[in-house]
Amino acid sequence: MHPPTLWNWEPGQRVILSSMKAPEASAWVEEPYASPDGESLAALTTLTEGGCTALVNGEPWENTFEKGWHLRFSPDGRLTAVVQQDGMWTLAVDGEAWEESYDYLWGTQFSTEGDVIAACIQNGGEYGLCLEGTPWETLFENANQPTLSADGQSSAAVVQLASLKPADLDGFAAGVFGVAVDGQAWDANFLNVWTPTFDPAGKRVAAQVRTTLYDYSIAVDGQKWANDYGCVWEPRFNPASGSVVAPVRVAGAWGLAQDDQIIWEPKFAQCWQQVISQDGKNIAAIVAPQFGTFTVAVNGKPWGITLPVVTDLVIGRQGEVVAALGNTDNRDWRIMVDGKFWDGSWDMAWQPVISANGGHVAVKVEKAGRQTLVVNGRVYPREFTKVWEPTFSPDGTKMLIRALDKDAFLRIVAEVGRA
Amino acid sequence: MGITERLIEDVGIRRGVSRLTPEKIEKIVNAVLKGETGARLKTYAETCMRCGLCAEACHFALSHPDDPSYTPAGKVHQTMSVLLDKKGRVDPDFVYGMAQLAYTECNLCRRCVHLCPIGIDTAYIMSTVRRICHKLGVTPQYMQDTAHSHASTFNQMWVKDDEWTDSLIWQEDEAREEFPGLRIPLDKEGSDIYYSVIAPEPKFRTQLIYQAAAIMHMAGVDWTMPASTGWDNSDMCMFSGDFEMMGRLKRQHFESAQKLKVKRIVMGECGHAFRSVYDTGNRWLGWRHHPVPVIHAVEFYWELIQEGRIKLAKKFPGPVTIQDPCNIVRGRGLQEKLREVTRFLVDGDIIEMHPNREHNFCCAAGGGVINCGPPFKNVRVDGNTVKAEQLRATGVKTVITPCHNCHGGLHDIIHHHKLGMDLKFLSDIIYECMEKPEA
Numbered sequence: 001m002h003p004p005t006l007w008n009w010e011p012g013q014r015v016i017l018s019s020m021k022a023p024e025a026s027a028w029v030e031e032p033y034a035s036p037d038g039e040s041l042a043a044l045t046t047l048t049e050g051g052c053t054a055l056v057n058g059e060p061w062e063n064t065f066e067k068g069w070h071l072r073f074s075p076d077g078r079l080t081a082v083v084q085q086d087g088m089w090t091l092a093v094d095g096e097a098w099e100e101s102y103d104y105l106w107g108t109q110f111s112t113e114g115d116v117i118a119a120c121i122q123n124g125g126e127y128g129l130c131l132e133g134t135p136w137e138t139l140f141e142n143a144n145q146p147t148l149s150a151d152g153q154s155s156a157a158v159v160q161l162a163s164l165k166p167a168d169l170d171g172f173a174a175g176v177f178g179v180a181v182d183g184q185a186w187d188a189n190f191l192n193v194w195t196p197t198f199d200p201a202g203k204r205v206a207a208q209v210r211t212t213l214y215d216y217s218i219a220v221d222g223q224k225w226a227n228d229y230g231c232v233w234e235p236r237f238n239p240a241s242g243s244v245v246a247p248v249r250v251a252g253a254w255g256l257a258q259d260d261q262i263i264w265e266p267k268f269a270q271c272w273q274q275v276i277s278q279d280g281k282n283i284a285a286i287v288a289p290q291f292g293t294f295t296v297a298v299n300g301k302p303w304g305i306t307l308p309v310v311t312d313l314v315i316g317r318q319g320e321v322v323a324a325l326g327n328t329d330n331r332d333w334r335i336m337v338d339g340k341f342w343d344g345s346w347d348m349a350w351q352p353v354i355s356a357n358g359g360h361v362a363v364k365v366e367k368a369g370r371q372t373l374v375v376n377g378r379v380y381p382r383e384f385t386k387v388w389e390p391t392f393s394p395d396g397t398k399m400l401i402r403a404l405d406k407d408a409f410l411r412i413v414a415e416v417g418r419a
Numbered sequence: 420m421g422i423t424e425r426l427i428e429d430v431g432i433r434r435g436v437s438r439l440t441p442e443k444i445e446k447i448v449n450a451v452l453k454g455e456t457g458a459r460l461k462t463y464a465e466t467c468m469r470c471g472l473c474a475e476a477c478h479f480a481l482s483h484p485d486d487p488s489y490t491p492a493g494k495v496h497q498t499m500s501v502l503l504d505k506k507g508r509v510d511p512d513f514v515y516g517m518a519q520l521a522y523t524e525c526n527l528c529r530r531c532v533h534l535c536p537i538g539i540d541t542a543y544i545m546s547t548v549r550r551i552c553h554k555l556g557v558t559p560q561y562m563q564d565t566a567h568s569h570a571s572t573f574n575q576m577w578v579k580d581d582e583w584t585d586s587l588i589w590q591e592d593e594a595r596e597e598f599p600g601l602r603i604p605l606d607k608e609g610s611d612i613y614y615s616v617i618a619p620e621p622k623f624r625t626q627l628i629y630q631a632a633a634i635m636h637m638a639g640v641d642w643t644m645p646a647s648t649g650w651d652n653s654d655m656c657m658f659s660g661d662f663e664m665m666g667r668l669k670r671q672h673f674e675s676a677q678k679l680k681v682k683r684i685v686m687g688e689c690g691h692a693f694r695s696v697y698d699t700g701n702r703w704l705g706w707r708h709h710p711v712p713v714i715h716a717v718e719f720y721w722e723l724i725q726e727g728r729i730k731l732a733k734k735f736p737g738p739v740t741i742q743d744p745c746n747i748v749r750g751r752g753l754q755e756k757l758r759e760v761t762r763f764l765v766d767g768d769i770i771e772m773h774p775n776r777e778h779n780f781c782c783a784a785g786g787g788v789i790n791c792g793p794p795f796k797n798v799r800v801d802g803n804t805v806k807a808e809q810l811r812a813t814g815v816k817t818v819i820t821p822c823h824n825c826h827g828g829l830h831d832i833i834h835h836h837k838l839g840m841d842l843k844f845l846s847d848i849i850y851e852c853m854e855k856p857e858a
Contacts, residue, residue: 028600031607046600067588069605070646104581107647122581144572144580144648160571167564167792169431177571192570194667210570213661214554231663249663252454270705272670292707309710311677330682330711348609348680366609 002076002114007037007400009393009413017041017057017409024048029055034388034402035073036114038411042079044071054081054095057409061095068092070106075114082106082119091119091133098133105130109148109155116152120144128183129155136183143180145195149202156181156205158193179207179222186222193219199237206235206244218246218260225260233272240280247271247285256285256300264300271297275315275322282319286310296324296336303339310336312351316358323352323361335363335374342377350389355396360416362390362399373401375416384410392416421488422497422516422524429794431560432518439511439555447554448507456547463539464503467492473541476531478780479524482804489802491531491541494520498548518557521548523795524802526788527658528745528781542786546660553660561792565655568618570664573671574651576618584646586621590628594636598856601636603628606679607643612719613681613711614644615672617653617689617823624823627687630850634720637853638728642685649675652686654695658787662703669700676711683712685719688844690744690822691785693751715747717821720845721756724763730854737767739843740813742829743779744822752777761819764848772809780806782820784828799828800835807836821845 016039022029026045033042042056052068053061056079065083072080074093083092088101091108107120109129118131126139129146142160149155162176175189179196196207209219215228218235235246238258248257248266255266256274263283264271270288277283287297294310295303298319307326315322326341327333333349335342350364362375370383373390384403391400393413401412452460473491474480480490487493498517501509509517527542535541552558558566568577584605591603604610614635620627635642644650649671656664673696676684686693693715701709714722723729741761748754754776761769772779783803788795810818810833818829818840826842833840 030602031604067592069584069588104585106581106584120580122579127579127581142572142579167430167560169434169560169563169567172564172567213556214663216663231666288705291702291705294705308707311710327710329708348682350680 002037004037004391005394009398009400011398011413011415013410013412015408016411019407020058020404020409021407023055023058023060025060026055030071032404032409033071033073034409035077035079036075036391037077038400038402040073040077040079041409042071042073044068044081052083054079054092061092063092063095063097065092065097070108072108074110074117075112078114078117080108080117082108091117093117100130100133100135102130102135107146109146111148111152112150113152116148118146118148118152118155120146120157127159128180129157131155136180138180138183138185140180140185147196147198149198150200151202154182154198154202156196156198158196158207159185161185161189175211179205179219181205186219188219188222188224190219190224195234197235197237199242200239204237204242206237206246208232208234208246216249218244218257220244225257227257227260229257236274236276238276238280239278245274245276245283247274254287256283264297268297270294273313275313277315277319278317279319282315282322284313284315284319284322286313286324294326296322296339298322303336305336305339305341307334312349314352314354316354317356318358320358321354321361323354323363325349325352325363333365335365337361337377342374344374344379353390353392355392355416356394357396359396360392360399362392364389371403375399380414420486422520426516426519427523427794427798429519429559429791431558431563432515434560435518435552435555435557436511436515439514439557441508441510444509444511444514444555445507448502448509448551451547451551451554452502452507455550459543460499460547463544464500466537467495467539468537470536472534472536473531473539476534478530478783478805479802482802489524491525494525495541495544499544502548502551514552514555514557517548518552518559521545521552522559522562523788523791523798525786526745526781526783527786529749530745530778530781533749533778549658550660550662558659559791559795562655562659562787562790565790566659566661566664569654569656569668573648573668574618575653575655576622578618578621578651580647583621583650586625587628587644590625590632594629594632598633598636601632603632604643605646609680610641610643611682612640612642613676613679613684614642614687615650615652615676615684616687617692618651619823620687627844627846630846631687633850633855634723634729634846634853637730637855638723640723640728643679643681645675645679647675652684652692652696653689654692654700655787655790657695657699658691658790665695665700666703669696670704672696673701673710681711683714684709685714686716688716688821688823688846690746690750691787691824694746698750715751715753715821716845717747717753717757717760720760720849724760729763729849731764731852732854733852734766735764735817735848735852737765737817738770738815739765739767739817739819740770740772740810740815741775742772742782742818742820742822742825743776744820744825745781745785747822748779749777757821760845764845764852770813770815772813780809782806782822782825782828783832784824785822789824789827796831800831803828803832804836807832807838810838810840811836815840817841817843819843819845819848
């Protein structure tokens with residue numbers, strides 16, 4: 001069911017599936033996936049008679065397929081799997097295969113609302129994307145690093161625009177890579193292109209480019225920034241201004257550039273994974289003030305807390321809260337919010353979730369093989385076999401918890417103040 | 420005697436040199452020396468006593484006993500020392516020889532560090548020479564093509580995204596005939612183990628993926644493999660001198676594992692990739708150590724054996740000998756675990772090469788040398804007659820070595836010298852000997 005405003009937000013617990021026991025026809029059942037609204041638990045199953053299908057709350061899809069993988073729920077609750085039928089690959093959505101099939105299909109992508117589903121395809125040795133099964137009009141010798149606009153109306157990928165002979169140094173140096181948007185290649189070719197990304201409106205695309213083996217920059221809609229840098233990382237559009245912000249490396253140190261102008265002086269040993277608030281006024285990034293020491297910088301100013309590794313940075317819509325995770329050797333995970341550590345350390349932690357109104361932060365965590373949540377710094381008073389990342393209600397007062405307790409799939413709505 | 424007397428024509432090196440001018444060379448050499456080196460290089464340059472002890476360390480030098488230009492100190496003398504003495508004022512022809520020497524006559528194996536009385540790391544110096552060559556655009560054709568592949572596909576063999584998962588699904592299919600219920604779980608979040616390989620495995624050594632899946636299945640390991648880029652842990656950019664791409668590759672690798680929230684990365688039987696992941700690439704990115712623990716296959720198999728999770732139906736008939744991969748033995752100290760795993764698997768003696776363990780000689784393929792391709796095959800085969808002698812002296816028929824480059828290098832040496840020996844990965848033997856489901 002979609003959107004979240006229509007979900008059942010009545011506080012309490014419901015048992016959605018009492019047992020994950022495999023049906024008799026199943027040879028085995030793979031790992032489960034929970035629907036965004038918590039009303040369904042799904043898993044791929046291989047059948048004793050051969051072939052596979054998906055189980056949704058224990059019930060198999062009507063259709064079976066030769067092979068299947070990459071089971072994923074769309075944000076709007078549709079269940080998808082990459083499937084093979086008659087030797088050809090396609091996507092099954094809620095058990096129904098797309099009419100179109102390809103020599104290969106993979107890399108399912110969803111629009112923010114989940115109303116558009118895209119995937120990478122290869123047909124006859126040519127590559128591109130398809131939206132809702134419909135392929136780009138033009139396919140390419142290769143296409144990778146796919147991306148879908150937030151509204152799902154446009155898709156893009158890095159594409160190879162000319163063939164290379166074996167060990168073809170001159171051919172490569174001429175630049176054979178570009179970006180195709182909806183199958184239409186940019187006019188400009190580059191030595192390499194990485195991480196194309198759409199602006200929030202889905203109209204413009206920015207990407208990292210390399211014009212020689214040594215000169216890195218950012219290109220926006222095929223137009224390279226005037227300056228070259230020693231290296232760059234992924235660009236992001238400022239949602240409010242439309243400016244493009246990217247980490248850049250100058251004289252061995254990292255900073256941030258916006259539209260080719262330095263906005264954070266290059267003084268960091270690392271700077272990446274920047275996030276920008278919806279109002280465009282706040283930028284945060286993971287930085288290393290010194291070699292081996294990581295933290296978060298907000299608007300160029302590093303927090304005073306550091307750890308050897310920092311990941312999973314997020315920012316509230318208005319920049320009112322910034323959260324990340326830190327760890328030491330992938331253990332002793334700490335939750336970092338607005339420059340302070342929350343109490344407790346964990347064997348593993350997942351990306352923090354911020355409520356739409358910015359007032360609450362929740363994090364899925366694991367310790368000694370048991371999983372739970374930490375909400376606004378307090379540990380939820382119950383552990384589970386497995387829990388999925390929580391979802392806040394649109395008004396931020398409640399939280400949806402999807403969890404496995406032993407063999408039962410639970411849907412819990414908790415009031416945030418009491419969580 | 421010297422590199423100028425043994426130049427070999429290479430398309431990539433010639434192409435790069437043809438575009439150089441003395442002015443450009445001087446500018447780039449000094450930019451690297453001033454911008455990217457410091458006390459370490461200066462210390463090495465000023466403290467080498469030319470004592471010659473390193474000559475005994477290098478398989479190239481020992482294989483050319485009458486030519487001191489193959490010694491580690493001799494190689495530095497012909498390259499970095501000249502750049503420092505002349506402050507980068509050298510001509511394009513010099514760069515040709517410097518590139519050939521640095522890329523094809525030094526495996527960066529670090530054996531010479533052990534014999535140097537003051538611990539000079541010649542591999543670091545030669546890596547810096549390679550960095551300069553990269554910045555000059557002078558790299559061997561095949562190595563540069565491999566670097567191009569890394570940059571364009573995030574793997575070293577131009578494997579396209581569909582070819583990767585298609586290969587895994589194919590191997591899973593094949594293996595299910597023998598191991599009902601076997602899975603190669605793709606993108607399974609929260610797994611204990613993220614298993615990564617190098618691109619030759621999906622390209623032409625798919626049996627290694629099959630065998631790894633069989634071992635994981637029978638040992639009951641909670642594991643996954645990534646369905647998208649990051650799966651290839653190899654890194655020829657580290658060896659070509661393109662450190663920016665090296666960092667980009669390692670970022671992709673580690674972030675792929677971090678995204679899946681795995682506990683540890685287990686790497687297949689490859690040596691150089693291990694060096695890139697645990698030592699060089701991670702540090703270029705600013706991490707002091709690896710951000711996700713990295714375990715080489717040798718260590719992983721050793722753990723499984725200690726835990727009783729690998730059960731053998733039979734033992735592999737020995738005797739065998741062991742080729743110690745430089746990057747996991749000198750680099751990580753896995754020599755004893757490698758022998759303990761071998762003893763567990765083999766019925767018979769381990770006939771050691773001499774020297775062995777951390778003092779063993781390189782295969783002469785590592786350090787990217789084998790990736791310089793056919794023009795330089797004879798350089799590394801002729802440059803490692805000591806390895807042929809080591810192998811022959813063992814008198815055994817089977818060589819175990821858990822490294823792709825060692826396999827490539829030793830294959831050519833064994834063939835050239837007609838040694839009649841078989842090469843085995845550990846997973847070859849584990850798969851052959853382990854308990855399997857009843858047919």
